[in-house]
Amino acid sequence: MKDRNHLSRVNVSHSATIIENGLIDIPMLQLLQADGTPHKDATLPDIDKETALKMYNTMQYVRVLDERMIAAQRQGRISFYLACTGEEASTVGSAAALQDVDMIMSQYREQGTLAYRGYTTEQFMNQMFSNEKEPNKGRQMPIHYGAKELNFMTISSPLGTQIPQASGYAYGQKMAGQEAITICYFGEGAASEGDFHAGLNMAAVLNCPVIFFCRNNGYAISTPAEEQFAGDGIASRGLGYGIKTIRVDGNDIMAVYAATQQARKIALAENCPVLIEAMTYRLAAHSTSDDPTGYRSKDEEEKWREKDPIRRFASWLQQQGWLDEAADQAHVEQTRQEVLTELKRVEKVPVCVIDEIIEDVYDTPPWHLQEQLRELKAHISK
Amino acid sequence: MKDRNHLSRVNVSHSATIIENGLIDIPMLQLLQADGTPHKDATLPDIDKETALKMYNTMQYVRVLDERMIAAQRQGRISFYLACTGEEASTVGSAAALQDVDMIMSQYREQGTLAYRGYTTEQFMNQMFSNEKEPNKGRQMPIHYGAKELNFMTISSPLGTQIPQASGYAYGQKMAGQEAITICYFGEGAASEGDFHAGLNMAAVLNCPVIFFCRNNGYAISTPAEEQFAGDGIASRGLGYGIKTIRVDGNDIMAVYAATQQARKIALAENCPVLIEAMTYRLAAHSTSDDPTGYRSKDEEEKWREKDPIRRFASWLQQQGWLDEAADQAHVEQTRQEVLTELKRVEKVPVCVIDEIIEDVYDTPPWHLQEQLRELKAHISK
Amino acid sequence: MAKMNLLQAINNALITAMTDDERVMVFGEDVGHFGGVFRATSNLQEKFGRGRCFNTPLTEQGIIGFANGLASQGSVPVAEIQFGDYIFPAFDQIVNETAKWRYRSGGQFSCGTLTIRTPYGGGIAGGHYHSQSPEAYFAHTPGLKIVIPRNPYQAKGLLLASIRDDNPVLFMEPKRLYRASVGEVPEEDYELPLGKAEVVSEGSDITLLAWGAQMEIIEKAAEMAQNDGISCEIIDLRSILPWDVETVCASVMKTGRLLINHEAPLTGGFASEVAATVQERCFLHLESPITRVCGLDTPYPLAHEKEYMPDHLKTYEAIKRCVNF
Amino acid sequence: MAKMNLLQAINNALITAMTDDERVMVFGEDVGHFGGVFRATSNLQEKFGRGRCFNTPLTEQGIIGFANGLASQGSVPVAEIQFGDYIFPAFDQIVNETAKWRYRSGGQFSCGTLTIRTPYGGGIAGGHYHSQSPEAYFAHTPGLKIVIPRNPYQAKGLLLASIRDDNPVLFMEPKRLYRASVGEVPEEDYELPLGKAEVVSEGSDITLLAWGAQMEIIEKAAEMAQNDGISCEIIDLRSILPWDVETVCASVMKTGRLLINHEAPLTGGFASEVAATVQERCFLHLESPITRVCGLDTPYPLAHEKEYMPDHLKTYEAIKRCVNF
Amino acid sequence: TSAGAAVRQGKALASPAVRRLAREHNINIADVAGSGKKGRVMKADIEAFVKGGANTTKQAAS
Numbered sequence A, B: 001m002k003d004r005n006h007l008s009r010v011n012v013s014h015s016a017t018i019i020e021n022g023l024i025d026i027p028m029l030q031l032l033q034a035d036g037t038p039h040k041d042a043t044l045p046d047i048d049k050e051t052a053l054k055m056y057n058t059m060q061y062v063r064v065l066d067e068r069m070i071a072a073q074r075q076g077r078i079s080f081y082l083a084c085t086g087e088e089a090s091t092v093g094s095a096a097a098l099q100d101v102d103m104i105m106s107q108y109r110e111q112g113t114l115a116y117r118g119y120t121t122e123q124f125m126n127q128m129f130s131n132e133k134e135p136n137k138g139r140q141m142p143i144h145y146g147a148k149e150l151n152f153m154t155i156s157s158p159l160g161t162q163i164p165q166a167s168g169y170a171y172g173q174k175m176a177g178q179e180a181i182t183i184c185y186f187g188e189g190a191a192s193e194g195d196f197h198a199g200l201n202m203a204a205v206l207n208c209p210v211i212f213f214c215r216n217n218g219y220a221i222s223t224p225a226e227e228q229f230a231g232d233g234i235a236s237r238g239l240g241y242g243i244k245t246i247r248v249d250g251n252d253i254m255a256v257y258a259a260t261q262q263a264r265k266i267a268l269a270e271n272c273p274v275l276i277e278a279m280t281y282r283l284a285a286h287s288t289s290d291d292p293t294g295y296r297s298k299d300e301e302e303k304w305r306e307k308d309p310i311r312r313f314a315s316w317l318q319q320q321g322w323l324d325e326a327a328d329q330a331h332v333e334q335t336r337q338e339v340l341t342e343l344k345r346v347e348k349v350p351v352c353v354i355d356e357i358i359e360d361v362y363d364t365p366p367w368h369l370q371e372q373l374r375e376l377k378a379h380i381s382k
Numbered sequence C, D: 001m002a003k004m005n006l007l008q009a010i011n012n013a014l015i016t017a018m019t020d021d022e023r024v025m026v027f028g029e030d031v032g033h034f035g036g037v038f039r040a041t042s043n044l045q046e047k048f049g050r051g052r053c054f055n056t057p058l059t060e061q062g063i064i065g066f067a068n069g070l071a072s073q074g075s076v077p078v079a080e081i082q083f084g085d086y087i088f089p090a091f092d093q094i095v096n097e098t099a100k101w102r103y104r105s106g107g108q109f110s111c112g113t114l115t116i117r118t119p120y121g122g123g124i125a126g127g128h129y130h131s132q133s134p135e136a137y138f139a140h141t142p143g144l145k146i147v148i149p150r151n152p153y154q155a156k157g158l159l160l161a162s163i164r165d166d167n168p169v170l171f172m173e174p175k176r177l178y179r180a181s182v183g184e185v186p187e188e189d190y191e192l193p194l195g196k197a198e199v200v201s202e203g204s205d206i207t208l209l210a211w212g213a214q215m216e217i218i219e220k221a222a223e224m225a226q227n228d229g230i231s232c233e234i235i236d237l238r239s240i241l242p243w244d245v246e247t248v249c250a251s252v253m254k255t256g257r258l259l260i261n262h263e264a265p266l267t268g269g270f271a272s273e274v275a276a277t278v279q280e281r282c283f284l285h286l287e288s289p290i291t292r293v294c295g296l297d298t299p300y301p302l303a304h305e306k307e308y309m310p311d312h313l314k315t316y317e318a319i320k321r322c323v324n325f
Numbered sequence E: 001t002s003a004g005a006a007v008r009q010g011k012a013l014a015s016p017a018v019r020r021l022a023r024e025h026n027i028n029i030a031d032v033a034g035s036g037k038k039g040r041v042m043k044a045d046i047e048a049f050v051k052g053g054a055n056t057t058k059q060a061a062s
C-alpha cells in the first residue's frame, strides 16, 4: 500500500490567513459588445455562416414560441408554460457547441437546446397538449420535454436531481468508450440543492466528462440571487470541487459558444467535469403561474431588456453581412404563423387511450395494475 | 423596489479565464513546531497556565479513555467504541476557545470537547453502558453522548445532518439575543453530504453565528480523502459560500485554539459563519468494528504517530515550566485507574425500566403506545 | 367571524401565532417578501420583519435541517415546503432527525416546536410532481404528528394547535381547496384537537372515512347513496398520526362497514393501516370487507388525471358494493 | 454446491453478474479496495478494475443520483447504501426519480437496470440508526421492486434476478444473517423469480407470513405451535413490491387465518397492506382477525432491543390467540 | 351439495358478523349449511339453525 498524504499540497503559515470573498477575481468572458461589435482584444471562435444563422434563427424561434405559448396559456388552451425570454443565448449558444451524441440533461428553461437539436414545432405542441403523439404519452405537465432520438433526457420537475444523474450518465459514456459528453443545465436556485453538491463532487472525484452549465439569471421564482447565496455566484464553487470553471456572459452567444466548445474539449480530453456559469437575466415571469411585479421593478427589467441577446447577435450578423433585416422580419413572421398553425392543428389531437395509464410503471404491467385497469374501464363504461 | 444587479461585482474579460486548483493558496496555520517550540514569527494566543493545563489534561484524559474503552470493547463489556486518538488537539483546542453558553453539535469523534466541558467519567460510562442513569436513557449506541446542561447536543449517527441544524440553532441564538454561538464538528467525509452544502449556504445567507469545524483526518472509514474530493481540502469550499475560512494544523493545539478564538469573535461580531479546516489524521481505527490494515500501511500511520499532538503540547508546556514529566505520568496513571474503577462500578448499573421504551417518542405517550406497553408487559410477565 | 378561503385562514392562523408568540418564525422558498407561491405567507414579512419571516435558499433538506436546529434551540419554526412533492429531499431530516430527536436524547432536547407546512394533492392538472399525497410515507414514523384540514375553519384551528403542540407536526394543506373552499372563520384565536377524528355526519349502514380534499368527495358520494336509501356515517380523520382508532372503530362497530378514500396510490397508502387495524378490532362486527377507494398504483398522471382520481362516482359504486355484499 | 454464508452468496452473485455482463458496475461508500464495511464487495475491485468497482464520496443522494443517470445511460449499476438507516437522504432520488423515470418519459428512458443493495434490520445492538427495516417506506412507490432474501441460496438467486430484471430493484439484505445464515449455494448462475412468494412449509390452521430475517422467527414459532397441535403454513413473501397476493390469499383461503410478522414498527408497516388486501379478498374465509406481530411504534431502541423485537415468543402467543379466537 | 362442501374445505364461509351471531347462539358455524353463493352462511341460516330442524345442518345439506 502506498502512503497517502492529504497534506502534501498544503503550505504552512504562522499567522492566520482568512480566506474570503474578493480574494480571487472570477471574470466574465464577453466577446461581443452590447452593439454586437467584438471587443478589440477578443478572438472570436471560428464559426461559419450556416452555423451562425442556425443559432440566430433558433433564438428567434424560441422567442416566438414563448410569445405564442404564453398567449395560448392565457387563452386557456394549455395549462402551463415557462418562457426563456432573455436567456436564449445561453442555451442556444451552448447547444451549438455540442455534438449530437452528447446527452442533454436540462432543468426546464432550455427549450433553446432542444430547438437547436431539431425538435420540431409539432413535437413541442404534442408535448404541451399532452396528446397521444407525444413520446412521453401526456404524462407530464407542459414543458417537460424528452426526446430519446435527440439525446435529450426527459425533464423532471424536482430541482437539482439531474445534476448527480448527469455525472452518472457521463461516467457511463466514458466506460462505454463513447466520444461523447453530458451537459447538465440548472439555475442558480437549483444550485442550492444538496444534489448539486453531490453531483459536482462526484463528477470531480470520479472523472466524469460532463459540463455543468449554470444559468445564473438572478432569480429563483421570487427569490433574488442575493438571498440564494453569499459567495461570488456559482463559479466560485468550482474551485472547492477542484473543477475547472469558466464564467461567461450569458447574453453573448459568441462567448457562450466559445466557452462551451472549450469546456467540451477539456471534458473529453481530460475526462473531467467543467463548470460554466452563464450570467444572464430571466426577463420572463418565472412561469405562467407567476407575476414578477410582486418582487421586482419594471425598471430593473428594462435595464436587462436593453441587453437583449438576440439583438446583440443580430447586430454582429449584420456586420458580417450575413443577416438582412427585412428577410429576418419576414422569417420571424413566418415562424409565428407556423407555430400558430401547428398549435391549431395539434390541439385537436386526442390524448392517449386509457390503457396507457398503467403502461411504463414497470417494463410490463404487473397483474395488480392490469386488475386496476380492468376495474377502471368497467367503471368508466358505466 | 430597489433594483438588483447580480452582476455588480463581476469584471469582464475578453478571453476565457479558467478557474482551477492551485489558483489560490490556502495555507495552514501552525504556531508550534514539531518539538513544541513556537515558530519564530508566530504570535501565540494569550493563555494562562490553568487553561493550558486543563487543555493538556483533557487531551491526556481522552487518550486514556480511548485506550480503556477499546480494551473494554475487546473484552465484550461494551458493544462499540470509537476513538479520537491523534485528533485530541483539534477538539480540545477548539472547545477551549469557546464559552460554556455556546452550543456544541458534534459528529461523534469529539469526546475531547465534552471532556473539556466537564462531562465526567461516570457520565461517559453511563452512556456507554446504556444504563438508567444516562440522560439519553440507554436508547443509543455507545459514544452517542448528549448533555443539555453542558450545551452539548445529543449525537445522531446519520452523517452531516447536524450541519444545517447548527445553522438553525445559531440563528435561534441570534434571534433570542444571546451572546452565544454554535460550533458544528464534522469529518471531511461527512462534508460530502448534501446537508453540508445546505447548512453552509444557509448559514452564509441567513447570517448565522456558527463555526463549522471540519476535522480533515484523511479518511472516512476506508475511503481516503483523495477519493472523497478533488479540490483543495474542505477549506477551498468556504470561498464558494462566501464564508470566512481558516485552515489550521489540527495537531497543533495552540493553532487550533487561536483560530477558534478568532472565529468565535468574527462569528459574534459580524453575525456570520466561519469555516475552520483542521488538518489531522485518524490514528485510531475508524471504530472498534474496523481494521485499518485492510486499507492503509503501518508506515503511513507511523509517520503520523510522530506528529502526536499531545507530545507537541507537552513539550511546549515543559518549555514554559508548567509541566513536570513525572507528575504527568502519575496523573495519567491515576486517570487510568479512575476510568477503570468507574467502568467496573458503572457496568453493574441496570438499564432503564421497560416503561421507558415508550417514553419520549412524543411529549406524553399516546394511547396506542400505552396499549403496546401494556401488551408487552403482559407478554413479559408470562 | 369572517368569510375566508383556506389560504386566508392559514395566513390568519400564522398571523395569530406570530402575534401571540414572538418565538414563531416562518420561512421557506419564496415565503418572504413575495408571501409564498400560493400567498399563504402574504404580509408576514412586512408585519413581523425579515428576521421572523424570510426566504431560504432552494434546499428542502436545508430548510428542515435548519428548522430542526432552530426548534431544538427553543424557537418555534413553521417551515414551508413549497409542494408536498418536493418534501422528499428532506425525508432524512424529518424521519431520522425530527422524529427521533426527543427519543434519542431521553427527552433532553426535542423538535416539539416544529411545524412543517406543505400543500399536497391533485386535481389541478399538475402531473406527478405537483399532485402527490405523501402522507403515508410519513405515517410509518413514530414521533411525528400528521394533520390535514378539510376547510378554512379546520385549517386555522388545527394549524394553531399544531404550532403550539409540543410535538413536531407535518401539516398538509389540500391545495385544490386553497381558493375553492370558503367558509366562516372566527377572527379570534382558537384551537382544534390533534389526534381526534370528527364525525361529520351520522349514519347507520356504512362508515365513510377520508381527510382533506377527499372529504368533499365522500360527502358527495354519501348524498348519492342517500338517494338509494343508504345511510352513511361520515368521518374526517383530521390526524393521520397518531390517528383516532377509537372514533373510527366505534363507528364501524355500529355500521358494520367501512370505506376509506384517499388520493394516494392504493398500495401502502394510509387506508391500509386503517383497514388492518379496524379488521382486527371490529372483526366480528364486519358485514362486508373494508373497502379502499384510492389512487391507482401508478405515478399521478396528467392526461388521465380524472380517471386516476378516486372520485365520488367510484366511491358511490363502492358504497353500493359494500352494502350489497 | 458450496457452503456459503449470506455475505459470500452476495459476493458470489456480484462476481457472477459482473463476469456475465461487463456493463455491471458496483459502487458505494467503502465498497472499493476495502470491499465494503461488511465485505460484501470483497475482491471485486481487484477482479474487475477500479472502473467497475469503486468507492464513492460519502453522499447517499449522490450515489443514487449517479446510479440513476448511469442506469438511464444503459449501464447496469449495483449501488450500495451502507446501512438501510442511511438510505433516506436518497429518498427523493429513489421515489421521485428512479421510480418515475420510465413512466414520465413514456418508456423512452428508464432506470430498469438499477439495483440498490442495502443491509437492514436489527438484533445487532445497533440502536435506531443501525437497525431500521425501511421496506414499507418504499412500498408506497409504484415503479419500484423490493426484494428481501432469507438465506444464502435465496440471496444469490434473487440478487441475480434483481440485477437482470428490467425494473429498478431495492434489494434489502438482513444483516443479522450476514454471517449467521450459512447454507448450500450452487456455484453456477441461477435466478429465483421476483414477485413470487414461497410456501416454505404447508399447514392447515394458520398462515404465517414474513420475509428476511424474520423467517427464522416464524419458523421457530411454528415449531412451538406444532407441539400444541397447531399446523402452520409458512410463507416467505420474498418480494415486497409487487407482492404475491395470489399465493398469500390462496393460503389464507385454506387456513382461514393469517399472521404477519415484521420488525419495523406496526403503524404503516407493510403488514398493514397485506392485512388490508387479504381481509378484502378472503373476507368470507377469515376465522379470526388478521394479526400483525411487529415492532413497537417507537424508534428502534438499544437497551430494550430484545423487548422491542417481534420474536418467536410473541409470535407463538399470537398464533394461539388467533387459533383460539 | 358436495360441491359446496368442497369449496368450503371443512371451514365455514361467512362474514365475521355472521360468525358473531353464531357465537352468540353458541353454535359451531361449521355445522350450519349456507344458503348463499358457494355455501356462504348468511344471517338467516343461523337464525333458521337456531330455530331447529335437522335439514339445516351441514350433514343434511351435503
Ligand SMILES: Cc1ncc(C[n+]2csc(CCOP(=O)(O)OP(=O)(O)O)c2C)c(N)n1
Binding pocket: A109, A157, A158, A159, A160, A186, A187, A188, A189, A190, A191, A215, A217, A219, A220, A221, A282, A286, C029, C058, C060, C082, C086
Ligand atoms: C426540489 C424542488 N423544490 C422546489 C421546486 C419549485 N420550483 C420550481 S422552479 C423554482 C425556482 C428555480 O430557480 P432557478 O434554479 O434559479 O431556475 P430559473 O427558474 O431561474 O431558471 C422552484 C423553487 C421544485 N421544482 N423542485
Ligand SMILES: Cc1ncc(C[n+]2csc(CCOP(=O)(O)OP(=O)(O)O)c2C)c(N)n1
Binding pocket: B109, B157, B158, B159, B160, B186, B187, B188, B189, B190, B191, B215, B217, B219, B220, B221, B282, B286, D029, D058, D060, D082, D086
Ligand atoms: C448518512 C450516513 N451515511 C453513512 C454512514 C456510515 N459511516 C459512519 S462514519 C463514516 C465515515 C465518516 O468519515 P468522516 O466524516 O471523515 O469522519 P471520521 O470518521 O474520519 O472522523 C461512515 C461512512 C453514516 N453514519 N451516516
Ligand SMILES: [Mg+2]
Binding pocket: A187, A188, A189, A215, A216, A217, A218, A219, A220, A221, A282
Ligand atoms: Mg434562476
Ligand SMILES: [Mg+2]
Binding pocket: B187, B188, B189, B215, B216, B217, B218, B219, B220, B221, B282
Ligand atoms: Mg475523516
Ligand SMILES: [Mg+2]
Binding pocket: C112, C113, C114, C115, C162, C163, C164, C165, C166, C167, C168, C169
Ligand atoms: Mg409543534
